Amino acid sequence: MVLTEEINRILASSENRGWVLEPDAKNILSQAGLYVPEFRFAKTLEQALEGAAVIGYPLAAKIVSPKALHKSDVGGVAVGLENDDQLKEVFERFSRFEEFMGVHIEAMAEGLELIIGAKIDPQFGPVILMGIGGTSVEIYQDTAIRMPPLTPAEVQCMVDSLQARRLLYGYRGKPAVNMDKLTETLIGFSMLVVEMADHIESIDLNPVMCNADACVIADARIMLK
């Protein structure tokens, strides 16, 4: 795969900021054939309500602002919104934030929270990370790191090297993660990373919601060089 015009345009326009805004990041991933929840970037409340009507509740809403790299740290994430009233309240709250550009609204995804990441290592070049995701990812550090290109066998080996691998194979009545989709996601992502290696510093896809049917990237942070 070569980088599409759209991806190049987004990377160029984000260069000065040093990172890619959520709707742009989701666009890049979607262009690369990866699964992201259906989303809208709403600059006005009307656009948000229109978008919500198409996607349907429950929804997640995230602030879009060049000042909000760590969205949850600044109170810029609301999940499980059930109706127009709640969306309206969140939109108004977010709109008071510094350099507010709009609200990213998207469908809620469910499943096991994984992290899929990438980093350009000074000694080894691009490397891909996969493991147990969520907000405590740095506490448990239950992850595997590999150099691309990844193969299905290598992905299997990454999964099996996790302490918490049983969670992926279905634990206490929960269905197993769809391994084909996870493999597809990791391989597709690793190809994108190799293509973008000159532009990026690191990427967090966290969480990636994995269930029996799909792996959906719920949040994406792309840090540029």
Next chain:
Amino acid sequence: MDLERLLKPKRVAVVGVSTSKENHPANVIFKKLMLRYPVEVHGVNPRGGEVQGWPLYESLSSLPVVPDMVIIATQASLVPKIMEECIRLKAGGALVMGGGFAEIGNTDLQNRILSIAEEADFPFLGPNCLGIFAPGRIDTLFLPGERMQQPPQGGVAIVSQSGALLVDLLVKFANRGIGVSQGISIGNKAMIREISLLNYLAADPDTYVIVFYVEGFSENEGAKFIAAARQCKKPVVVMKSGKSEEGTRAVSSHTASIAGDYRVFSEVLAQHGIVEAKNENELLAYSEVLSVYPRNIRGNVGIITISGGHGAVATDFLAARGMSVPQISPEVHKRIKNRLSPSVKDIAILNNPVDLTGSAVDEDFIVSYDEMTHAPEFDALLMLVLPYSPGLSVDLGAKVSNPSRKRVKPLVAYIPHVEKYQIFIEGFELNRVPVSDSIEGAVMMLDGMRRYRSWF
């Protein structure tokens, strides 16, 4: 870059031999090479003169021969001129021993000698290095030979950024009786770096395993090292220092925070079947076993012992390193039982571990090994030998190594290393069965094979 003459020299010049200072590095090396090694050696001192009866030459140009290796043991500022002379004379390469270069911030001088050498495609080791030690062949280490315990000649090549750590490792290899083809100290590694030596040693007929003691790689050099190691048909073992991260670097993503320099290093090496040794014990165990069995196992280990306690300890160590101890099939069980000696037949516990009991004699070990080495459920075997058991003879190793010679399945052994049992140990080791003095060490050896992956 052709390293053959530099690393396998027949004619050596030592520049900087002193007529007054007997302990000058150049003098130590000059004298050692003169007295002990099968190389032609000439000393150089700009003022001429002689040292202990040997005449010194005033310059490299006045030598009667063109040297393959020029050992430059002078102060740093003189090195560029000497290197130019080496190039003019078409010497094979140089070894720049002295410091005073990049390690103290004098990168200009280092870059100057590097560009002189690069322009002429003239290989040099260092600067700031101890050079090379190859048993029976060459030794440029700046220490009197008698102060060092020297490893025997063998199949392990060691490349180390630190010279002092190389000497330490050589002593430890000597203590364990592990043979070494050569140890090379690369110091500031201005020109000859890990990758060029990896490529050279990959083709060196005396080397079976290549060991690196690495502090770090330069930008993207790690990726190239991995590519070269994958091309190499010999096992590569790496130990890294400087594993602790500089914790101050601000990182803006979880991935960058988790995937620190060392974690990436460790995991990508493992991904490519390069064997990382986390400490010296692992380094020694992995080097020894891979020089005998340069192959991969999955780690399904059959254990033969005369003590249930030892078997249980070994089982725990194997499990902790991700290996397994599969059950013996009923057929193999039956075949072993039929061949055991009468005193053992009815009391031996033929599960895995196979406990032959204290009544076992040599033949019982041989029979068990012979049957288990052909059983598909195992891909390696571990023998726990307690030499104080009255039924065992000092010939056990020699006898049991016959089937292992066929290389059906790799065999390693544990024997307590005390002087009294040396003849037991030699019976195994001289017949190419690696022996460890601890059960954990024997398990480490098996783990070395499990970690190794050949791409051919």
